[in-house]
Amino acid sequence: MAQVKDPVCGMMVDSETARHKSEYQGQTYYFCAPGCKTAFDKEPEKYLQSGEGEHHQHHH
Template sequence: MAKDPVCGMDVNEREAAAKSEHAGETYYFCSPGCKVEFERDPHKYLGEGHAHHPHH
């Protein structure tokens, strides 16, 4: 299992709604919206550990 860096949800890599590559790592997302948020500002999510947002 992977962890969605935006909302913190566990995501099955084979069933992820979206994925993105950043700095040689692949990140998996529970929804396309989380991928958009991540790509807008990846350092915001990678630097803070677990980011929790009220939209989930």
């Protein structure tokens, strides 16, 4: 049982039981609901960039 984060809403989802998932650039993403999957499928870069950017610190 692996908990993964829905890239759209941030909710934790069980990757083994999630009914909604998408493949993007060789990676599988899991979603809590069909609406989150649809939003991700339309603009995957939007959700991946926002999630990644929060974890990196910028040095000036």
